[in-house]
Amino acid sequence: MNILWDFDGTLFNTYPAYTEILYEILDQAVPKKDIHNHLKISFTHAVQYYGLSKEQVKRLFAMEQTIDPADTTPFPFVEDILKFADLNVIMTHKPRKDVEHILKYYDFEDYFTEIVAIDDGYPRKPDPASYIYLHHKYKIDLVIGDREIDIVPAKSIGIKTCLFQNSAPGADVYLSAYEKFFDLTCIAIND
The missing domain is CATH 1.10.40 (Ribonucleotide Reductase Protein R1; domain 1)
Structure with missing residues (x-):
């Protein structure tokens, strides 16, 4: 995945x-x-x-x-999902150096094949340009975000979505905690 x-x-x-x-x-x-x-x-x-x-x-x-x-800890069980995935990429409005600093602090940098950050010049979400780029390059199966603007671009190009700790309408899967990921997400993705 x-x-x-x-x-x-x-x-x-x-x-x-x-x-x-x-x-x-x-x-x-x-x-x-x-x-x-x-x-x-x-x-x-x-x-x-x-x-x-x-x-x-x-x-x-x-x-x-x-x-x-x-003071910006990873969510419990998120590392299990990162290890499970075949490939992980990030799309964020955060500056690259800030993302890399936190990833390095937690020794998470090797989990990610690519990071698209705000300083890469793509329009802000919910514009789908960065998602289109990453999907064409990596054939993304699932987008995970905590806000509606994280899933809107994915839905517009036909990628399955997961909202984390958010019940806004439109996602394929909803997770309140990552320990439930393997129970819910794999079923929804294979539908």
């Missing part, structure tokens, strides 16, 4: 660290749960929803650079 992964909130639990940063930028005036929910839609959505200024966004990016990889 060849899997295309989203990064933030799918492979690694990065949202708590991002929530803390945005909480600080918003002067601790917004509940963390609300911030988390808006970040789960998309970073762009959260910036627009909270009306962040260019200076606040610049500060957010600067603070993001100080996050310790120890």
Whole structure:
């Protein structure tokens, strides 16, 4: 099975660290749960929803650079799936150096054949251009993401999808925890 992964909130639990940063930028005036929910839609959505200024966004990016990889842990059992897959690739809006830094910290870099990051010049999801590139190159069987914008491009080009910790309509498979992957996903992919 060849899997295309989203990064933030799918492979690694990065949202708590991002929530803390945005909480600080918003002067601790917004509940963390609300911030988390808006970040789960998309970073762009959260910036627009909270009306962040260019200076606040610049500060957010600067603070993001100080996050310790120890605060962005891989989800339980995700490594089992990475080992199981024939091939893993990543498509993320995160800068490549940040992705590589976290992968190296957890000794995960050898699990991935290719990383398409925001600095590679592809349009942001849900535009399917990066997915088309990766699918043509690797014949992707499954896309795993935690947000609707992660599965929309896959659906548009006929790839099976899995939403992780998200019940938005449209996915082929829904997982609340990766230990259930082998029970649910293999059945849905073979349909």
